[in-house]
Amino acid sequence: MVADRTACNTVCRITCRTTDIDQPPYLPHPTMSTATISPRTPAITSRLPAVGTTIFTVMSALATDCGAVNLGQGFPDFAGDPKLLDAVDAAMRAGHNQYPPMAGIAPLREAIAKKMQALYGHGYDAGSEVTVTAGATQAIITAVLALVHPGDEVIVLEPCYDSYVPSITLAGATPVFVPLTPGTFRPDFALIKAAITPRTRAIIVNSPHNPSATVWTEAEMRQLEALLAPTEILLISDEVYEHMVYDGALHQSAARFPALAARSVVISSFGKTYHVTGWKVAFAAAPAPLMAEFRKVHQFNVFTVNTPMQHALAAYMADPEPYLQLPAFYQRKRDLFRAGLAKTRLKLLPSSGSYFQCVDYSGIANEARSLPEAEFCQWLTREVGVAAIPLSAFYHDGYDQHIARLCFAKKDETLLTALDRLAKL
Ligand code: PMP
Ligand code: GLN
Numbered sequence: 001m002v003a004d005r006t007a008c009n010t011v012c013r014i015t016c017r018t019t020d021i022d023q024p025p026y027l028p029h030p031t032m033s034t035a036t037i038s039p040r041t042p043a044i045t046s047r048l049p050a051v052g053t054t055i056f057t058v059m060s061a062l063a064t065d066c067g068a069v070n071l072g073q074g075f076p077d078f079a080g081d082p083k084l085l086d087a088v089d090a091a092m093r094a095g096h097n098q099y100p101p102m103a104g105i106a107p108l109r110e111a112i113a114k115k116m117q118a119l120y121g122h123g124y125d126a127g128s129e130v131t132v133t134a135g136a137t138q139a140i141i142t143a144v145l146a147l148v149h150p151g152d153e154v155i156v157l158e159p160c161y162d163s164y165v166p167s168i169t170l171a172g173a174t175p176v177f178v179p180l181t182p183g184t185f186r187p188d189f190a191l192i193k194a195a196i197t198p199r200t201r202a203i204i205v206n207s208p209h210n211p212s213a214t215v216w217t218e219a220e221m222r223q224l225e226a227l228l229a230p231t232e233i234l235l236i237s238d239e240v241y242e243h244m245v246y247d248g249a250l251h252q253s254a255a256r257f258p259a260l261a262a263r264s265v266v267i268s269s270f271g272k273t274y275h276v277t278g279w280k281v282a283f284a285a286a287p288a289p290l291m292a293e294f295r296k297v298h299q300f301n302v303f304t305v306n307t308p309m310q311h312a313l314a315a316y317m318a319d320p321e322p323y324l325q326l327p328a329f330y331q332r333k334r335d336l337f338r339a340g341l342a343k344t345r346l347k348l349l350p351s352s353g354s355y356f357q358c359v360d361y362s363g364i365a366n367e368a369r370s371l372p373e374a375e376f377c378q379w380l381t382r383e384v385g386v387a388a389i390p391l392s393a394f395y396h397d398g399y400d401q402h403i404a405r406l407c408f409a410k411k412d413e414t415l416l417t418a419l420d421r422l423a424k425l
């Protein structure tokens with residue numbers, strides 16, 4: 001629209017291109033006094049009425065207050081590789097401190113595409129199919145806002161990471177909850193199939209899985225591929241723990257399966273892979289038509305992701321060893337932790353991937369065994385000095401199984417201190 005702003009004195013409700021607007025249409029008159037107007041914040045209706053502070057923030061704060069060992073929120077308590085930290089310093093000093101390109105710097109997108117080709121055999125075009133994001137959380141909400149319309153349905157498999165449902169809600173869509181099988185947390189394809197309707201736009205899958213630590217098998221991915229093949233359903237594949245798969249198993253990225261890759265946004269996070277969760281740098285990879293829409297939202301919800309970290313990550317990724325060694329690094333911690341837990345009254349669930357270990361506390365000697373999960377985790381933090389996350393926090397209806405999630409991405413001494421305390425249960 002072409003607008004003569006100097007002559008315009010009516011409120012414009014025509015959709016304007018942002019470049020048409022160089023000044024607001026109305027400014028307060030310079031003589032207008034506000035002295036007698038009492039300040040009042042207008043009433044609002046929450047867009048996310050059911051959302052409070054995340055359980056991770058709540059439990060980390062409680063752990064700090066109580067001086068508890070924090071095995072709740074998932075983050076390492078050890079430093080990243082000094083080489084990576086030095087690379088950030090070098091990037092800053094080399095002057096990489098201004099806005100990078102919107103989709104991320106080319107060397108980092110190229111390094112991501114190269115890694116995905118090497119590990120999963122799928123060639124993503126670094127120019128049009130890979131975008132660097134401010135954490136996986138931003139990638140997830142960006143994918144949902146870009147691809148899901150009001151009135152659509154999105155299938156989520158519970159228990160699920162806490163950002164999925166608010167992202168769907170903010171898109172004006174409806175989350176459709178399908179439980180992973182209680183006890184095993186394996187996908188039930190009959191239930192997933194039954195949840196599909198003509199309005200289903202996407203399904204969000206997370207493997208390795210937070211919180212259950214299960215890893216989807218090749219057969220399960222093939223079942224998903226077959227189920228989605230005759231549909232228009234997109235797959236948002238949250239693979240932030242892609243390098244934490246144990247006992248010789250392979251991570252079954254959606255990128256490995258051509259028919260899935262063609263309908264998927266694959267998301268991973270450098271925070272997990274390189275022990276730097278606070279950097280909030282991640283990426284999304286998707287076929288060009290999906291990525292073009294993704295970038296339209298990305299450029300207005302973050303525009304770009306911090307430059308020096310991108311340069312450092314690009315340089316560091318030239319060596320694949322750090323991520324190739326990650327399974328062995330975390331498997332040793334998992335085994336140390338599980339061996340200690342096996343001596344307690346906590347019942348261990350399998351931990352095949354991610355850096356989480358779930359435990360069933362219904363057999364402990366203390367009467368706290370009959371508390372619901374949320375209260376049990378509070379009690380454990382306050383009275384035993386170990387913070388954990390209730391599994392019920394990952395269900396929309398707070399489904400309770402007497403299971404708590406513990407994070408073993410910790411120094412050995414931290415794990416040993418926690419084990420010492422848990423032994424008293
Ligand atoms: N997905 C899952 C399953 C996660 O566990 C997390 C965070 N731990 C994220 C996404 C978000 O990752 P980021 O910190 O990169 O935003
Ligand atoms: N993903 C991490 C966890 O599951 C926490 C991230 C967060 O605090 N939002 O513990």
